[in-house]
Amino acid sequence: MTFSLDINGILQVSAMEKATGLEKSIIIENALSDRNDQSLARARAKVFSLFGDQEKDDVLPENESGTGEVDEKLNREAQSLLEKARGLLDTTGEEDREDLVNLIEDVSKALDAGDADAAREAMEELSEIIFYLES
Structure with missing residues (x-):
């Protein structure tokens, strides 16, 4: 699983299942400002x-x-x-x-x-x- 957060508050998360190699990812905008x-x-x-x-x-x-x-x-x-x-x-x-x-x-x-x-x-x-x- 990897997380990448940029200075604009955009969070990119991706995960890969080792057994099948299936990879999924998601992008969350304004990850820091949602309070x-x-x-x-x-x-x-x-x-x-x-x-x-x-x-x-x-x-x-x-x-x-x-x-x-x-x-x-x-x-x-x-x-x-x-x-x-x-x-x-x-x-x-x-x-x-x-x-x-x-x-x-x-x-x-x-x-x-x-x-x-x-x-x-x-x-x-x-x-x-x-x-x-x-x-």
């Missing part, structure tokens, strides 16, 4: 227990500029990525968890400073490790 309210509430509670109520991550600094100004779209993408990364903290090994925490901090600091270029760079690294951990 109910109860599971989301539990996930949020875990995040808040780990990091407390960090509302500052949700607020863009006003009139601050780094090497590029953070816009609303970038902030939404970053918050979504940060939420996904925080959701993986409980299920990762120690070394990967440390990398996740460091990248979460890098993205948050870049957003707080209003530095879009640094935020994009940290988000790219964070996205890569999330893809690695989810596959």
Whole structure:
């Protein structure tokens, strides 16, 4: 049986019966986004227990500029990525968890400073490790 999950949330599962060689496969789209309210509430509670109520991550600094100004779209993408990364903290090994925490901090600091270029760079690294951990 093989599982393949891509960054877009598409899960491909295939299985082969050894005796007959019969192979079946299925593709599940949006495998990561199909959550109910109860599971989301539990996930949020875990995040808040780990990091407390960090509302500052949700607020863009006003009139601050780094090497590029953070816009609303970038902030939404970053918050979504940060939420996904925080959701993986409980299920990762120690070394990967440390990398996740460091990248979460890098993205948050870049957003707080209003530095879009640094935020994009940290988000790219964070996205890569999330893809690695989810596959």
